[in-house]
Amino acid sequence: MKFDFKTYLKxxxxxxxxxxxxxxxxxxxxxxxxxxxxxxxxxFIQGYYRYQYxxxxxxxxxxxxxxxxxxxxxxxxxxxxxARKRGIWNYCIIDGGFIAGLALSIISSMIWFTLSGKxxxxxxxxxxxxxxxxIGYNYIIGAGIAVMIFRMKWKxxxxxxxxxTDPLANNYFAKDYxxx
Numbered sequence: 001m002k003f004d005f006k007t008y009l010k011x012x013x014x015x016x017x018x019x020x021x022x023x024x025x026x027x028x029x030x031x032x033x034x035x036x037x038x039x040x041x042x043x044f045i046q047g048y049y050r051y052q053y054x055x056x057x058x059x060x061x062x063x064x065x066x067x068x069x070x071x072x073x074x075x076x077x078x079x080x081x082x083a084r085k086r087g088i089w090n091y092c093i094i095d096g097g098f099i100a101g102l103a104l105s106i107i108s109s110m111i112w113f114t115l116s117g118k119x120x121x122x123x124x125x126x127x128x129x130x131x132x133x134x135i136g137y138n139y140i141i142g143a144g145i146a147v148m149i150f151r152m153k154w155k156x157x158x159x160x161x162x163x164x165t166d167p168l169a170n171n172y173f174a175k176d177y178x179x180x
Contacts, residue, residue, distance in 0.1 A: 092150045096151070102139070104146050106138075109134065
């Protein structure tokens with residue numbers, strides 16, 4: 001199969017335009033710092049090669065009689081079997097609290113800084129005790145939210161796993177067991 005640059009643009013032009021707009025906004029916001037403008041060509045080229053890889057994989061799957069959805073389901077089942085063996089608390093605390101909690105703490109720190117009404121970020125973190133309190137509180141908030149999200153996600157993933165691995169899975173999810 002020949003890879004065509006036009007088909008790549010046809011499928012990804014909206015994403016590329018949004019990405020370019022974000023980079024230009026960062027460029028303007030950071031007083032014309034050229035480093036942000038260098039990100040776009042690299043991401044554009046990387047996206048093109050990922051698109052080529054995705055098309056190649058789709059062709060291989062089609063030759064085996066599988067779809068991309070089938071491969072996603074197979075991948076999910078393998079990953080979820082591993083997560084189930086580790087247990088719910090390990091999944092919620094390690095994957096949720098520590099890993100996803102870090103990302104959510106960054107978001108909560110931006111929200112906290114915006115709502116605090118302070119205009120200078122350096123003033124907020126001038127004293128070490130203030131800095132550690134800021135980081136600690138935001139990490140606790142992010143980790144708590146992430147643990148709750150991952151607990152709900154556990155239930156959803158468990159249902160999906162059962163539905164994909166058990167041919168009689170619909171019977172387990174019936175509200176009343178009269179249809180069994």
